[in-house]
Amino acid sequence: MCAENSNRKKGLIVREPFATLIAEGKKVWEIRKSRTRIRGEVLILAGGRAVGSAELVDVLGPFTAEELAQHSDKHLVDLEFLRKYSKGKLLYAWVFSNAKKFNGPRKVRIARGAQVWANVVVEDE
Numbered sequence: 001m002c003a004e005n006s007n008r009k010k011g012l013i014v015r016e017p018f019a020t021l022i023a024e025g026k027k028v029w030e031i032r033k034s035r036t037r038i039r040g041e042v043l044i045l046a047g048g049r050a051v052g053s054a055e056l057v058d059v060l061g062p063f064t065a066e067e068l069a070q071h072s073d074k075h076l077v078d079l080e081f082l083r084k085y086s087k088g089k090l091l092y093a094w095v096f097s098n099a100k101k102f103n104g105p106r107k108v109r110i111a112r113g114a115q116v117w118a119n120v121v122v123e124d125e
Contacts (some may be wrong), residue, residue, distance in 0.1 A: 011043035011050060011108065011120040019044050021076060023052025025099035029075040031068060031082065032092050032116075035059045041098075043120060049105035050122065054096040062090030 014022060014030065021027035023044045036059060043050040065082035068091055072078060075093065082091065108120040 007122040009043050009120055009122060010038060010040075011045040011110070011118045012056075013045045013110075013114060013116060013118060016046050018076070019046035019051050020101070022054055022096055023099055023101035025054075025101075027074070027076045028096050028099075029060075029071065029093040030096065031075050031077065031085065032094055033086070033089060035061075035092055036094060036117075038117070043108070043122070044099075045108065045110065045118060045120065047105075048108070048110060050102065050108050050120070051105050052099060052101040054099040056094060057097050058095040059092050060095060061092035063093065064090060068093065 012030070018027060018030070022030060036056070039056055039058075041053055041055050044052045044054060065079060065086045068075065068082050069079040071093070085091070107123045109123060110118045110120050
């Protein structure tokens with residue numbers, strides 16, 4: 001039981017290709033519709049697996065899609081994507097640093113119904 005608890009981590013669910021880009025340190029802002037109070041190292045999850053980890057260090061905003069478009073080098077999406085995603089609402093930039101991509105995706109157990117954050121157990125660490 002104690003060994004399982006040591007493998008329990010917080011994971012952020014991100015669609016590909018963005019999950020891998022965060023894990024590679026190429027995408028340092030993840031655009032979301034809300035703030036988060038979570039800080040520190042989190043696993044980057046995609047397709048039911050952990051592709052890497054990164055440190056969530058800050059949340060910036062709120063921003064309009066047009067304001068965020070000026071920082072595309074940080075979040076790697078264009079104005080059209082931002083407008084469609086925001087549906088006219090303000091957006092936030094979740095700021096990541098110290099990204100680490102795993103050599104291969106790691107198997108994790110994720111609770112059913114998780115959509116943004118998940119408490120996961122790393123099974124092959």
